[in-house]
Amino acid sequence: MYYVNDKEFKCSVGVTLDIFNDKWKMSVIWHLLENDKRFKELHEEISEITQKTLTVKLKELESKNIIHREVFPIVPPKVVYSLTPIGKKLRPVLESMFNWGIEYVEEFGTISGDNACEVKLFKK
């Protein structure tokens, strides 16, 4: 049995799925894998998310020790988000999702042109 603040899990997969049980957290991790980002940068890159939801998701990830939030006390404000060590260890998860996505599209979708996405993934 695995226990993470009062919650009980039969399996470690459950721990992971319980954290990433929503629509957005994995996306945030994906974008932070590239490099640290300010709130506005994240919001521009994950353009479909609303400001409020992004705020909530960043707080959730911070409270679970997956991202780190650094505030610069200047005006206009500046806040930079980065992955913690355990957050960085999510890379293999996103990597396998990346690879599966390609296989899925090759079978059931279409690809046009190319994209700079691999760069994001495979740069250290």
Added chain:
Amino acid sequence: MYYVNDKEFKCSVGVTLDIFNDKWKMSVIWHLLENDKRFKELHEEISEITQKTLTVKLKELESKNIIHREVFPIVPPKVVYSLTPIGKKLRPVLESMFNWGIEYVEEFGTISGDNACEVKLFKK
């Protein structure tokens, strides 16, 4: 650019995240990786999901060609769900989630006793 029925994605990770953007689909895959299952077996194993939601999620996964649904015309009814070839290719995704979950619990949770979960994962 990647296209999967009318939807456009900048990155193949987006394709994967768009499919598994909910609370339950990954869990269903996890349980089907072990072996094919009837509706009732899945419902017992993923006990927190409601019957209605499981029905909906299975239909969604079937429509996306990730699982296969076989109906036996008997009474009481028997319906067996299994992973399609592309569905089986999700194993590395769950595997990395499994591994990350262990690392996360080692750092922020506790483990008591052991579990038979690895068996499920690593049996072919």
Added chain:
DNA sequence: TCTATTACTTACCTAAAGTATCGTAAGGGA
């Protein structure tokens, strides 16, 4: 006849996420 079985369906309700707008705080320009 009555109950158990399995895989759903239906109607209703609640909680999570989305939309839109406003607040804060310091500096710059008219």
Added chain:
DNA sequence: TCCCTTACGATACTTTAGGTAAGTAATAGA
């Protein structure tokens, strides 16, 4: 002085995903 700017996020309201609880069909067995 007053208003505009930027970056973050708070607030109020609406939409939707998921949860609750009950019902259905068809047959076997008590």
